Amino acid sequence: MRVTEFRERVFAERERLRQAFPDVAGHQRRVLADLLAYNAGTEFGRAHGFDRIRSLDDFTSAVPVLDYAALSPYIERMAAGEDNVLTADRPAVYFTSSGSTGGHKKIPVTPRFMATTFFPFFYAAWAPLAEHFPDVLARPDAVLNLKHDPVAAPPTTRSGQPHVGASQVDFGAAFGEPLSAEPGTWAPWATLPVPVAADDHLEKAYLRLRMAVQSDLRCVIGINPAMVAAVPYQLSLWWPRIVKEVRDGTLGGHPYAAPDPERAAELERLAERADRLRPAHVWPNLRVIFCWTTGLASLYLPRLREEFGIGVTVLPAPVAASEGPVGVALDRHGSAGSLVVTASAYEFVDADTDLGPDVTTLRPHELEVGRDYHVLFSHVGGLYRYAVGDVVRVEDHLDGVPRLEYAGRATRSDAAGERLREAQVIRALAAAVRSTGLELHNASCRVDTPLGETPRYAFAVAPRSPWSPAETSRFTDALDAALAAEAPRYREVRQAGRLGSPTLLRLDADAFLRDWQRTVGTGVRPTQVKDRLFRQDPALWRRLTTLEETDR
Incomplete structure (x- = not known):
């Protein structure tokens, strides 16, 4: 009954969003009018004349572009x-959200925000999974949800409200939405x-894998693709311990x-036949992975998918942050999601333009x-003209609405005027x-700026197979040319001699996985790594490029 109700809800929310597409401008006006009316009496609303604003033009004149630093004094109060x-x-x-400085933001989450902004997009995001992979929802133990991490005693703010990740909140208890429990949150693990210690995230990951090897998994949910990439590595790393515990019943x-002992013997035979144990060996009926598919993940996901099974589908998780949603995939498109026009009032700025309080928006x-x-985005939850940093x-337009994919953080690298963005470097790679x-x-x-020399970019890469010196040289030259094609400022400073040729350091195949494992081992939640x-x-560079094998 619960599965039936869940499917009905996700399909209904998807249909409501699709029905909104023919009138994007109208829904954007209604979202703005609602947040202005609802929050007009707040300190921020009074200071910015919410009761006098009648249009988005009025709104942009009254409220500057803001980021978390600008809003944090209000939020702390x-x-x-x-x-x-x-x-x-x-x-x-x-909600916690790791900022660019590494500090944990406090994102206020109100009941009105959840009802009008969060839940409609949240449910719609599961529609492709529910529609095309119904067997995934048939059993509680068919899904390994890597991001689900409930806490018995969550940290709190000074006023006593929980300060936790979105994946640590029981939305049913907190907001009266019992259907909002994600697939996999009813699994035995x-x-x-x-x-297990609350901050021992590696041991938690081990325990879940140990339990899951005795189930017929059909789906892995990671959202953060680095968590999905860690699964094959962790299986191989922990395999002897897993097999022993299956045999012993511990x-x-x-x-x-x-x-x-029968399952333990079967697992041992699988390991003996394979050069490296893969999820596809352990869970031969696995059908779908749900995670972000763009950014750096676009470089490794095609091959990573094969680790889980040749026929496995990767469905893209929503383009969203703890602060709010942007895009949600309503079909099986591999990377992009439709703008959630009913959730927030959205504005956009060309990515090569510097954001400022009075920047012109689209x-x-x-x-x-x-x-x-x-x-x-601006929404009823108290974030106004908020620059999320993404x-x-x-990608295209569908039913008159832009379909968006996550391209990278807005962070720039600018040693000599090249103003390189993450998205440009990823596309060049x-x-x-x-x-x-x-x-x-x-x-x-x-x-990298060697003493007395021109600065240059040093790249560390983990090849899937060994590269010869000639291949390494060709790749470095191709990368340099691609950076010049993607970023005009990079091309200019290279031609002017203010930036040297890039260098390439080849790491072993597991270097980034070991680095991820080491970071999680320090107590950082996997969703944030x-x-x-x-x-x-x-220090981060040295750790990546000199990391030794761990035995954990």
Whole structure:
């Protein structure tokens, strides 16, 4: 019954969103009017004359472009218990979000925001999975949801509200939405049956894999693709321990279930026949992965998918942040999602333009296919003209609405005036891969300035197979040419001699996986350990390029 109701809800929300597409401008006006009326009496609303605003033009004249730093004084007051600051209703929870400085933001999450902005897009996001892979929902143990991580005693703000990740919130209990429990959150491993430290995320991952090898998995949900990429590595790393515990009937050294020597023997035979144990060996009926498919993941996902099974489909997770949604895939498109026109009032700025309080913005109907844009959104949850720090690329238009894919963070690298963006570097890496026929597990880069020399970009790459010196040289040249084609400023400073030729450091195939594992081992939640392209911090660079094998 619950599965039936869940399917009906997700299909209904998708249909409501599709029905909104013919009147994008009208829905954008209604979203703006609602947030203005609802929050007019707040301190922010009074200060910016919400009661006098009648149009988006009025709104952009009254409210500057804002980021988290600009709003954080208001948010901290709310988190301390002050009411009616940014929103008329009190936040029920604060989402964590790792900012560019590494600090944890506090994103206020109000009941009105969840009802009008979050839940409609959230449910619609599951429609392709529910429609095309119905067997995935048939059993609680058919889904391994890697991001699900409930906490018994969540950290709180000064006023006592939980300050946790979105994947740690029970939306049913907090907001009266019992159907909002994601696929996989009813699995036996959703709430671990043995004691484990709250911040020991590697042990939690081990315990879930140990339990899942005795189930017939059909789906893996990761959202963050780095978490999905870690699964094959972790299976191989922990395999002897997993097999022993299956044979003994233990879980993390604790009594758990009846010993299963037959499954243990089967797993051992699989490992003996394979050069490296893969998820496809353990779960031969696995059918679908749900995660982000763009950014650096676009370089490794095609081959990673094969680790899980030749016929496995990768469905793209929504283009969204803890602060709010942007795009949601309503079909099986591999990377892009339709703008959620009913969720927020959206504005966009060309990605090569510097954001400022008075920057000129574009409306959804003004976006051009093949262009990159900063995203700003305003919604009833108290974020107004908010620059989330993400860049999106317009893939196409569907039913008159732009379909967007995540292109990268808005962070720029600018040693000599080249103003390189993440999306430009990722596309250049992809072009170099195509032109040389070589393949990567992952890549990262930093500006290197040898003493007395011109700065240059140093790239660290993890090839899928060994590259010869000649191949390495061709790839480096192709990457340099692709960067020049993608970024005119890069081409100019290279021609002017202000930036030297890039260099390439070949790492072993598992280098980025070990680095990810090491970071999670320090207590950082896996959802927050994402692929990182720019690594200017010398310590992070050294850790990646000199990391030794771990035995955990």
